[in-house]
Amino acid sequence: MTRLTRRSVLKATAAGVLAGILPAAVRAQGADGGSMNIIAFPEPPTLFIGLDQNGSTQTVAGKIYESLLTFDFDFNPQPGLATSWEMSEDGLVYTFNLVQNATWHDGTPFTAHDVVFTCRDFLMEVHPRARVIFGNCETIEALDDHTVRFTLKQPFGPFLMGFEMSTAPMIPAHLYEGTDYRTNPNNDTPVGTGPFKLAEWSRGQFIRLERNPDYHGEGQPHLEELVFPILPDAGARAVALEQGQVQQSQFFDIELFDVPRLAELPHLDLISRGYEFYAPVARIEFNNRVAPFDDVRFRKAVNYALDRQLFADAIFFGLGVPATGPISKRTRFYSDDVTTYDYNLEQAEALLDEMGLTPDGDGVRTTVSFLRLPWGETWARFAEMVQQQLGQIGIRVEIEPSDPASWTQRYANWDFQMTSNYPYQFGDPALGVARFFISSNIRQGVAYSNCTGYSNPQVDALFEKSAHGVTDEERQAAYTEVQQILTDEVPMAWLVEVDFPTLLDTRYEDVIVSAIGTNETYRKAKLAAE
C-alpha cells in the first residue's frame, strides 16, 4: 500500500516538474515592463471570444482580440482597430478607416477583408447580440485594404455601439473563412491583433499572456505580461488581493461584504468607473402570465413594499443607488420623469386589500415563489431580503434554489413566478433593454428574451421608433415615453443600479480608461514610475 502511494506521488511530482520547465522571462524595471496578476473567475471555457462571451472570457480575451472601436466613460467612440469613422447625414452609411500597420499574432496583416468577413459572415452565423446589429446592414464592403463601408437598410441609432469588443471582436479571415467555425482547430490557439498574446494556459491554475512586440500601438503595451490565476473560492480571492498576490479583481469576483474592508487597505483602490457599458439594474422579474402577477395592482404592491435604499446599502454595501426604472442613469437615454415607488407599506397593503387578498390567521395573504439567481452569495442575500420585505405585507415568499443550468432552463421556459436578474445594457436601450419588453421577443426556450411575457403594442412601437431614430433628441423622446409606460405597468421591480467594484493595486495607472473597464485591451496600462 505505501509502495503504491509513494510511486504515484513520485509520478505526480515528475509530471509537475515537467510542466514547470518554462522559458524564463525578461523583467524590465521602471515605467515600462512589469507584470500584473488579475483574478479570472470562473475559468473561461475558451479564449476564442468569437464563440463565447462569458464574463471572464471577455476579461482575458479582451487583451488578445480587438474591435474597431472602444468607448470613453460618456460613450464617445474612441479608436481601436479603426483610426477614424464617419456617418452619412441620413444615418445609412458608415465608413471606417483602419489602422495601417496592424498584424495578426501569426504575422498576417490585418485588412478590411477581415472586417467584412467578421461582420458579414462570422458574427451573423454565431453571435446572437451581433445579429441584432449587423442584421441591419444592406451591404458590408471593403473599399480598399484599409477602408470599410457599411450600408444600412434603415437608420439604426446604436449602430456604432456594435463595434465594441465583445459584440464585434475582429476574427482572422485567413484562419476561419470557409471553415466550420465551431470545430476550427484555431479556437484553442487564439490569434488576435491585441497587445497581448496567449503564452501559456495551465488549466485550473492560470492563464499567462505576454506582450505582443509587433503591436500596432506606438510603444504599447507597457506591461510585459499579464497572469490570470484561476481562484474558485471567494475567500481565497479576497486573501490573494489582500496579500498582494493578485493586483486586480473585477465585477463580482470579491463578495460584496468583503469589498469595503479591502477597499480600505492602503495598497488597493476601489474604482467603480469602467462599467458604463454594462450598467446593470438589479431587478425582480415577474412572470406576468401567472396569478397574482398578472394583476398590475399586485406588481405595484410589491414595488411599494421594497425598500430600495436598504437593498443598495445592505445587499450591495453602497455599491449602487436606488433605481427608478428599466434604464440605468449610468447609460444613455435615462429619464427621471417617471412613476416612482417610494417605500410605502400602507399603499402596498391597500392595493392588496383592493384585490381582495386579505390576511389569513397567520397574516398571510398569498404565497408566491422566488427562483434564486445562482451567481454567488449576493443573490442569495437578495432573495432573502425580498422574502423578508414582502413578508411584511403578508406575501409569503418561498425561495427556490437553483444552479446555473437549472436557473437558465427555468427562466427561459417561463417556469418561475419571480426571479432576480441584472442583465447588461450594452450602452444603448435598443441593445440591452428593449429585448426584455418587446412582444416580438417573447420566445420560449430563449434566456434573456422577453421572459416575463409583458406585451404592449405602444411600447413595441416606441422601442422600434427609437431604435431607428437618427438623432439623439428624437430617440430620447421615445425612450422617455417608454420609461413612463413601463414604470406605470411595472412588469418588473427595478431596485438598484449596480456599481461593480474594481479593486486595483495603487501602483498601476491608465488601467481603467473606457466604458468596458477591465475588459479593455490594457494597451495603456502601466506601472507608475517610482
Place this chain on the structure above:
Amino acid sequence: MTRLVLSVLLRLAKAVGVVLAIVLLNFVLIRLAPGDPASVMAGQAGAADEQFMAQLRAQFGLDKPLPAQAWSYVSGVLQGDLGFSYRQGMPVSELILDRLPATLLLTGTAFAIALIGGVLMGMVAGLNAGRALDFIVSVVSLLFYATPLFWVGLMSILLFSVYLDWLPAFGMTQVGARFTGWEYVVDVARHLVLPATTLGLFYMAVYARMTRASILEVRDMDYVRTARAMGLPRRRMVRSHILRNALLPIITLAGIQAGQLVGGAILTETVFGWPGIGRLAFDALLQRDYQVLLGVFFVTSIMVVVFNMITDLLYRLVDPRIGAAA
C-alpha cells in the same frame, strides 16, 4: 498461486461489468438534472436566440435522441475514447490526465499524513490507555473528527497565510513565478502543506481512533499475555504481536479511503485553488459538461474497483489465514 491468479481474473471480469453498469447509470442520472450545456452557456453570455441554442445543441450532439447518445458514449468508452468536451475544446481524456497528477499528489500526501499520523497517534493512545497521553490524543482526534473540512481549510489559511504569512494560501505554484528544478519542487511542496494537512486531518482522526480501539482489543488477547509472560522485549511484542494483528481493520479503512483518492477532494481543491480533478468534476457538473463528468466518474469508479482488489490482496499478505476463497 494459480488459484490466486484465477480469483484475480474472476474479480476483474466482475469489475468490468460493475464499471459498465456505473457508466450507464451515471449517464441516466446526469440527464435527469434540469438544463443542459447550451443553457449554461447562454446564461453566462447573458444573451441568446434560437439559432444560438440550436447551434450549441447540435455541436454538443444533444439534438440526437437520448438512447442514440447513450449508445455512442458507451461504445466510445469501450474503445477507450472518453469523448470530447465541446465546452473546453479538449478531449476528455486529455483534460483528466492533465488534472490527475495534481489530485494524486494532494490526496496521496493527505493519505500518507493521515495513515502515518493516525496510526502513530492511535498507538500512543492505545499503549498508554487511561493515562494523560491517551486523553490528549483522544481529545485531539475527536476535534479533528468533528470539525468540517472547509472550516479547517479557511481557518488554516487565516492563521498560516494571512496572520503568520508562512505558507501560500492557494494554488499549486506561485502566481506568475516560473521556477524550475528543485525550486519548483519546493514551491509545490510549500503549496501542498495546507491542503494536504486539511484533507488528511479527518482521516487521521479516524485512523487514530480505530488503531487505539484495535490495540486495546488485541493487547488483552491470550497470546499477548503469553508473550509478555515469556519476557519478550516490549518493542518486539508491540510490533509483531499487537500491531500486526491490530492492523486488519485499518487496512480495510485505508482501502476505502484510497478508492476515494481521486474524487474525494472537491472541497479542499476549491478552498485552496488546487487544480485537481475534483474541481474539474464540480465545474463540469455546474456547466453540465456531461462528457467530462462521466469521464471523471469513470476514472473514479475504476480507482475504487482497483483499490478494493489491492486491499483484498493485502489482507492475504498480512493475515495468511485469509485464503483465495475470501
